[in-house]
Amino acid sequence: MPLLEIKKVSKFFGGLAANLDVSFAVESGIILGLIGPNGAGKTTLFNCITGYDPPSRGEVVFEGRRMNGLRPDAVCRLGMARTWQKVRPLAKMTVVDNVMVGALCRTNSLSTARAAALEQLRVVHMEHRANIKAGSLPLGERKKLEVARVLATRPKMLLLDEVMGGLNPAESEEIIGMVLDIKKLGITQMVIEHNMRAIMRISDRIVVLTSGEKLAEGGPQEIVSNPAVIQAYLGESNA
Amino acid sequence: MKSLKKNDRGISALPVLFGIAVVALLFALPKFVTNTYALHIMILIFISVITGSAWNILGGYTGQYSVGHAAYFGVGAYTTMVLLQYRHIAPWFGIWAGVAVALATGLLIGSICFRLRGPYFVLASIAVAEIFRVSALNLKDLTNGAEGILITDIPPLRIGNAVVTDFLSKVPFYYSGLVIALAVICVTWLVQNSKLGYYFQAIREDQDAAHSLGINLTLYKNIALSLSAIFTSLAGSLYGLYVGFIDPGTVLDLGLSVQIVMTCIIGGIGTIFGPMIGAAVLVPFSEALRSNVIAQALIDSGLVRESSPLGSFLKEQLSHAHVLIYGILLVVVILFMPDGILGFIRKLLAKKRKEAA
DSSP, rough: SSSSEEEEEEEEEEEEEEEHHHHHHTTTOEEEEESTTSSHHHHHHHHHHHHSSSSSEEEEEEETTEOOTHHHHHHHTTEEEOOSSOOOOOOOOOHHHHHHHHHHTSOOOOHHHHHHHHHHHTTOOGGGGGGGGGGSSSSHHHHHHHHHHHHHOOOOOOEETTTTOOHHHHHHHHHHHHHHHHHHHHHHEEEEEEEEEHHHHHEEEEEEEEEEEEEEEEEEHHHHTTTHHHHHHHHHGOO | OOOGGGTTOOHHHHHHHHHHHHHHHHHHHHHHOOOOHHHHHHHHHHHHHHHHHHIIIIIISSOOSSSHHHHHHHHHHHHHHHHHHOOOOHHHHHHHHHHHHHHHHHHHHHHHHHTTTHHHHHHHHHHHHHHHHHHHHHHHHHHHHGOOOOOOOOOOOOTEEEEEOOOOSSSSHHHHHHHHHHHHHHHHHHHHHSSHHHHHHHHHHHHHHHTTTTOOOOHHHEEEEEHHHHHOOOHHHHHHHEEEEEOOHHHHHHHHHHHHHHHHHHHOOOSSSHHHHHHHHHHHHHHHTTTTTHHHHHHHHSSSSSTSSSHHHHHHHHHGHHHHHHHHHHHHHHHHTTTHHHHHHHHHHHHHHHHHH
């Protein structure tokens, strides 16, 4: 049984279909890349899955359990965590306190949470930043902090929304290493990314969305050679 | 990297000892100070510390800027006073009824206002509190309307046959205020050093991020509001019993709500000591303005001659301008000390330390 199943999910904003009958499944332990041009409905799909914007139609099934109608905090406690396209550090709290907020999802003890938080910071190589305010971090470290914070909620599945957006090649490389490390921990990941070279390297499977609908699905090699995908990205004459 | 040296909870011996000394001094104070005006100011400071710290849990830590806390203050005061005056229920039972009513009020207001965010939450909190004020004005059978409630006497507090206090002097009110103020400060400390504090601050910093990290927003906002309402209501009851008279224009007034928020802003929002500093500065300051102490001092010191136009103007008019001066003070604090007096002092200390290093 797949870990996550998206069954004919549609999301309407007034008359506009941001997602239309999107269906696919995510097997446990893989990295699934979710790509598509701007406005394809990738983030909307994340919002549907994690309870921020419940789907208008269709079903989201996680570990055999229907997720529609659950609030984001309940989704997180069930083991599905997300990051945000626009980073959201808890600016006036320190880096370690940020991660502790995530860790407190699984414990009531501050000392346990602090130990878990420091452990997560080691995973993303940020333990030396533990005691500075999150608001004073540069973008690259904010993105890593974001990942450390959701990892601290001990998710079974992680939804990463453009974690490499706005980063320089060296920083992106670091994030790629981190995503692969997380895979080794056995955590399933769904990754939205515009950096094609990165997504081709890390993904086991790729789903392509355009105008809210699923255009293609397959392994990285199938996707790059799929004429419909090339057409969607580069236009008619280049196909 | 100085902060690394602190232990996990950030406690060191010196401030704790200092705190104990201050508390001991405050408990001993009425033994030495018999001046009723001094005690009066202290009681007002305690009430202001209680309301400020109570607001701080919801506004400072959780980031929900309620400008309607007069509702809880007034509901507590009215419940206690109505029960005492018309039902002859002793206030040490009545205040808990006041707390219960304030809690119910809080959950009602929360269910309406917590759907909104930012400035909309502020506006809604003002509007709902105004509903309570207007209701108190019009439900004459229950609240005696605009005439207010005057209590004729408070029964003496007895344990067994011994009379603990008869509430005739200011001293029992002084101790009640002190104990409740210490209680709210302890609760704030406990909140700050527990999961609650982390969750409250996460909600303040970014609601959506907090939500995605498994924090039930409705639950934790309501916990913060409940703690806040309980202590605000106790302050209201204490105020009513101490002054002996309440009406909608004092205990349910928007001005009171604003003053509660100002105590925190001027002292320092989201810190344990902020509301204490705010209260210790604002209460004597506004009393001094109101009672013309400042104008008199300027004249006595010879800086301004009483017969000069400025002297007579100050003497006649300054006491009427206390709201204006209050407002100017607020503007100055927001412009030059955005983190309040406490934040300003901390910044100065950090600067000095850097220069020394």
